[in-house]
Amino acid sequence: MQEPLLRFDDVSKVYRNGVQGLSHVSFSVEAGEFVAVIGPSGAGKSTLLRSINRLQDITSGRVLIRGEDISRESGRKLRAMRAGIGMIFQNYNLVYRLSVMQNVLHGRLGYMSSWRGMLGLYSEEDREKAAALLEEIQMGDFLNARAADLSGGQKQRVGIARAFMQEPELLLCDEPIASLDPSSAKIIMDMLSAMTKRRHMACLVNLHQIDAAKTYAGRIIGLRRGTVVFDGPPEALTDAAVETIYGVPASELAMKECVS
């Protein structure tokens, strides 16, 4: 049997202050799957995502990418594995003083020799690819704009282009729409959904909004206090299941979301 694209094998994370981030998490993700990870704040959604590309170390267990344990790698090998995993952040995390083009080209850094990357000596092929990607996300007119001058939705689109520049097999999205207004949020989610489908790319999205998770995801993982308490298709996410994840009835949750 072939190893899945991503496999969590009994992963636990205890923070130095004693807080349990993840507790015995096991699941796997196949190529092309679009998975939403939901759960209350502090449930370990970010910890889960960040342990996949080793922005955070885990305490025990294994995180396997195509059968290779990323939690044991370091140096050049770790860099190469990270290059194959794209990531999109809530706060976009672009280098704001650089141009849109330069930010997108950053997606190639993991594949380049360190000194070429340092000096920003990207190949003509990479530049053409970046331009094409920016066309695809309808940012073709902003090639030379400074990232700082863009709106939130536009910044997130540049973040998407940077991640796709990596040609990753797996895309991680940490609350990609939490800082956006509803219409920008919809554009971003539509793009993520269409672009990953076209490339048969696996995608893990942390989401606050249950309805967005239900609309876009083919599978939902529910986390509560670092434990997977739900794993199934969106149709199976009943009000009872939502209550298990959030600890409060679904109706109250909707109220809370309206208020906030």
Added chain:
Amino acid sequence: MMNRQELYVCRTMAGILLLSFLIATYYTGFDPMAVLLHLGEAWTFLTEDFLPPRFQFTPVILESLAVTVALAISSASVAAVLAAGAAVLGSELLSPSKALAAAVRGTATFLRNIPTLVWAFILFSSLGVGTGVGFTALVITSFAFMTRTFIEVIDEIPAGVVESLTAVGASFWERIFQCVFPSCITGFISWYLYCLEVNIRSSTIVGMVGGGGIGMVLLSYLKAFKYAEASGIILMIAVIVILVDRLTDFLRKKAAE
């Protein structure tokens, strides 16, 4: 209106100030009356010996003015390059080790708290006088100052921006050159220009104690009792300091755009 408690604090502060003034006066033997009595003499000295200033544009004076300015620019520039490297190692966000970061910051703080003039004296007594030694003294304090300020600039990079480059698989040097330096360059330039301003003044003083340049020439005129010429030189220094201030102000605004 001040309330009762504020009034109390003010009174206490005033009392402490007065008391420290009295103690300091007693210890230093400073006599305020003597100053007032000799004000006339000082005034005559200033008006009759120093004024009117005599401007001389001899090659020696012009050249040493240029040396002083060059000393300030070169020392600030060399120190800025060194400080950019040290700041990377001293920033907790980027440093390969927390202990190294603490060591760099500690060293910079230590070096910075010893004034340039003291460094000049220490170096002159160990290496002898000369422009090169004056340069070294200026580099040490500029380096320490800019290391501290550059670290602060680096710490202001929004959290997560450097991390996003870690996530794409960028190496340490790629993160520094593609993310940290582009994000910090305006801040670095701004502090570099400030350091340049300070160095123009410091290099004159370092020159007076043996670092060469206009300070040395000024001292020789003062020692020869040629006060009118000395006053001309002082005014020339002032003009250069003002010009440099104006220029750096302008450049700082340009850089911030």
